[in-house]
Amino acid sequence: MNFWLVNLLTYKCPYLGPPCLLGLLLLAWFGAAIAQTMPPSGMPETEAAEVQAQAAHTNPRMRFRLLNSRFNPRLQLWRELNAELDQFGVLQYEALKPLVLEQDIPTLQRSISDGRLSYAQLTTFYLYRIRQFESDNSRYLNALISIDPDALRQARLRDQLRSSGAVEPREDSIFGMPILLKDNIGFASLPTTAGALVLQDNQTDDAFITQRLKANGAVILGKANLSEWAYYFCDGCPLGYSAMGGQTLNPYGRKIIESGGSSSGSAVAVAANYAVAAVGTETSGSILSPASMNSTVGLKPTTGLLSRSGIVPISGTLDTPGPIARSVTDAVILLNAMAGYDQQDTAMPLLSAEVVLQSGNGSLTGRRLGYFANLLDRPLYQAALDGMRNAGAMLVEIPPTTPVLNNFSEFLGAEMKRDLPIYLAQSANASVFTLSVEDVQQFNLANLESRAPYGQGRFDAMQRLSMTVEELANLHGQLRSSALQLLEVPVVSLQLDAVVSLNNVHAAFAALANYPALTVPAGFTDDGTPVGLTFIAPAFSEQMLVDIARGFEALARQRKIPTDYQ
Numbered sequence: 001m002n003f004w005l006v007n008l009l010t011y012k013c014p015y016l017g018p019p020c021l022l023g024l025l026l027l028a029w030f031g032a033a034i035a036q037t038m039p040p041s042g043m044p045e046t047e048a049a050e051v052q053a054q055a056a057h058t059n060p061r062m063r064f065r066l067l068n069s070r071f072n073p074r075l076q077l078w079r080e081l082n083a084e085l086d087q088f089g090v091l092q093y094e095a096l097k098p099l100v101l102e103q104d105i106p107t108l109q110r111s112i113s114d115g116r117l118s119y120a121q122l123t124t125f126y127l128y129r130i131r132q133f134e135s136d137n138s139r140y141l142n143a144l145i146s147i148d149p150d151a152l153r154q155a156r157l158r159d160q161l162r163s164s165g166a167v168e169p170r171e172d173s174i175f176g177m178p179i180l181l182k183d184n185i186g187f188a189s190l191p192t193t194a195g196a197l198v199l200q201d202n203q204t205d206d207a208f209i210t211q212r213l214k215a216n217g218a219v220i221l222g223k224a225n226l227s228e229w230a231y232y233f234c235d236g237c238p239l240g241y242s243a244m245g246g247q248t249l250n251p252y253g254r255k256i257i258e259s260g261g262s263s264s265g266s267a268v269a270v271a272a273n274y275a276v277a278a279v280g281t282e283t284s285g286s287i288l289s290p291a292s293m294n295s296t297v298g299l300k301p302t303t304g305l306l307s308r309s310g311i312v313p314i315s316g317t318l319d320t321p322g323p324i325a326r327s328v329t330d331a332v333i334l335l336n337a338m339a340g341y342d343q344q345d346t347a348m349p350l351l352s353a354e355v356v357l358q359s360g361n362g363s364l365t366g367r368r369l370g371y372f373a374n375l376l377d378r379p380l381y382q383a384a385l386d387g388m389r390n391a392g393a394m395l396v397e398i399p400p401t402t403p404v405l406n407n408f409s410e411f412l413g414a415e416m417k418r419d420l421p422i423y424l425a426q427s428a429n430a431s432v433f434t435l436s437v438e439d440v441q442q443f444n445l446a447n448l449e450s451r452a453p454y455g456q457g458r459f460d461a462m463q464r465l466s467m468t469v470e471e472l473a474n475l476h477g478q479l480r481s482s483a484l485q486l487l488e489v490p491v492v493s494l495q496l497d498a499v500v501s502l503n504n505v506h507a508a509f510a511a512l513a514n515y516p517a518l519t520v521p522a523g524f525t526d527d528g529t530p531v532g533l534t535f536i537a538p539a540f541s542e543q544m545l546v547d548i549a550r551g552f553e554a555l556a557r558q559r560k561i562p563t564d565y566q
Helices: 003-010 018-037 045-054 079-100 105-113 119-134 151-163 208-215 264-271 288-293 328-338 350-354 379-390 408-426 437-445 457-464 469-486 488-493 507-513 542-556
Strands: 144-147 178-182 219-224 277-282 297-300 320-325 368-371 394-397 498-502 517-524 530-536
Touching: 079 105, 079 119, 105 119, 105 328, 119 144, 119 151, 119 178, 119 219, 144 264, 151 219, 178 264, 208 219, 208 328, 219 264, 264 277, 264 288, 264 320, 277 288, 277 328, 288 297, 288 517, 288 530, 297 328, 297 507, 297 542, 320 328, 328 517, 328 542, 368 379, 379 394, 379 498, 379 517, 379 530, 379 542, 408 437, 408 457, 408 469, 437 457, 469 488, 469 507, 498 542, 517 542, 530 542
Parallel strands: 178 219, 178 277, 368 394, 368 498
Antiparallel strands: 144 219, 277 320, 297 320, 297 517, 498 530, 517 530
């Protein structure tokens, strides 16, 4: 605080009269305001300068207080693999680029079948690429929280199985493909942190979907960063920040464009070609938001299509995992590899055991698609509708309606207050002492500046909630009714195959109606921000969504690799 300002506010104040009280209040306010724009103490000078520069960003959520994790240095992520990555070398990396970069799974499987590539080379390529960019202070993205040092050995085992004839992978197989998991999904080889320091040592069993991926031969490359506690933690804080992973950055505009969240690292890593594909989770927009913001494909399935066992929860009613990929084809392959009936997940109907999606025929002819007139001022939305109409789709305007989702945040808070302790008691490692929301709060309060630099407003609000089982059920019924008014009423009355939206604009309605949603790259705004066209359809109609999305994808072809990550 400047000396002159202190003197001005306290001049001729030998007693605590009203002028002095006013001065002290002004001092407290001014000091708090300064504290919110200053980086935490102990930050490296170069990072402090970057953080201070962010204070001028027009988007309050982009005014970062931290960039890199204080507890999990990114330069240590690949420390056990350095010798093998050095041996791999830049020449081999550059030689493999045409075979790997932006290629879909069927193309990669063909290259391996033809002998031009191996699973070990593919895995090493991604690891080398991760090290190349994440060790560069001008290009790191903080997309990862951890890397499995056993990933290369696992890839070599896949090569041995293939060369011996024990396995003959199809072109649409996940076998041997390096995949990232959002770090709220259990994987026995690495801790499951949800981005929170309190879960730093949470070594758990494999989640059900992880078991399925491993059984189908996927190589789990590591864990992706996320908005801490899946963005149900702090109020108005940056998307993609976690204590364990630092601030996830968007490769299409580092520190300029938001990463989206909460599956931030999953989408950023896929966009930057750090893996073949990644698994995210969604409660309300957490796949659709980052997928659309990073020019990737994101599929939020019907809750109950994929198991949630072994995943750190927000809402047992709405949560679901789902794929993020660079193409609809790859998203389908990844979803199929996670599918299977989990009797422990009571949201799953028996039909989940029979899920096998096809990549889609891509025809839009005769499809009845509903659109929202209030989105027509978005040029990319209008262009997408025009393109699909010209391709044979029938576009139908959805009558204007204004359903509201009153107390949605309270619903999520009450669900998490109920469901998180169940996960901590049943699935967390025994060394994790935390058993309640209050335990997490108290842990963070011991060093709020580092453990929760943006506060823990949503946890604070959650702790104050007191809702009976009946009240929670009634609130869910009201919210679901509003969601169905926006989606199901027009779908039925207008005989629509799907509804067309943008990004995660209608994500909360899709979640509450339990409608699957699939977002596909639709282009870029004038400032370079990626935009996704999002299709929403009735429960368990994923195949219809895939067919429609594949048609739009072939028509638009808007997926582009970030310029600085080629």
